[in-house]
Structures are given as C-alpha cells and as structure tokens.
Amino acid sequence: MKNVGWEMSHSVEARVSARFAWDYWTNHGKGVRNWNDPPAKFELAGKFAAGAHGTTRMPGNPPMHWLIRECLAPVSATIEMKLEGATISFEWRFEEIAEMQSRLIQRVVLRGENADAYIAQVESAFKANLADGMIKIARAMEFAAERKNKDARG
DSSP, X not given: OOOEEXXXXXEEEXXXXXXXXXXXXXXXXXXXXXXXXXXXXXEEESSSSTTOEEEEEXXXXXXXXXXXXXXXXXXXXXXXXXXXXXXXXXXXXXXXXXXXXXXXXXXXXXXXXXXXXXXXXXXXXXTTXXXXXXXXXXXXXXXXXXXXXXXXXX
C-alpha cells in the first residue's frame, strides 16, 4: 500500500540491553502483558509473532483490531491496523547502542487512498503523546531490569 499520508517517529534510550527491552515489550514472545497505556487495554491472541491478531479496547469506543505484520525477534516488529481505505502501522526497532544501553525507535505511518481522512485524528492522538509514551515504556523497562537484578542478588 502506498500513499503515505502522515508519519512520525521518535526514539528513546533505555538503560537495558536491546534483548531485555524486546523481551519486556513482548513478554518473552508470549504476548503484550507489559503494554500499559491506560485507559487502553491490549490483548493478543497467541504468541507475539507475525500473523498474530490483537485487540485494543478503549472505554466508550468499539474494539480496534490489529495484526502483527512483521516480527524479526529480537530486533523489530510492525503492527498494522486497517482503517476504511487506509492502514496505520507502528514500526518498532530495538537497537543495542552500548552495554546495557539500547535505543527504542517507533515509527507511526498512516497510508492508503483514504489516509487524508484520518490525518487530523491520528496526528492529534500521537503528536502530543508519542514521546511521553515511549519514555514511560523505557522507564518501565529500566525498573523491571533493576527489580530482576535485585531479586537475583537476593
């Protein structure tokens, strides 16, 4: 599908390895248990792999269904949601930049023949919130890594 109508990307660094970041984000390939973005609730049917279907539920709105289009564990994944005459995709990459230091990159792309009809809605949803959401995820990963290290030490 072509006709990119809108796109945005953001990256954030986390004091965890890229592998730890991936494992946290995908719950070790088992799902989306660690996706925490209230009031949204996320569900995944099956394991975190290409072809798996998921659902996002927001109070007062119909469920939004999505698909893991690509999954190259532990490096990247693309999640795609179909809209009327368009799609929105969320492309995630996990890069190792130093020992116990990674970069999380998310690129949101709206494309399709009818993409223009969704630009204002998508832009308002992500332009103000993408950076803060990614920082929140990075901090949650760091907290989980600290807790894991503390538990390992006894």
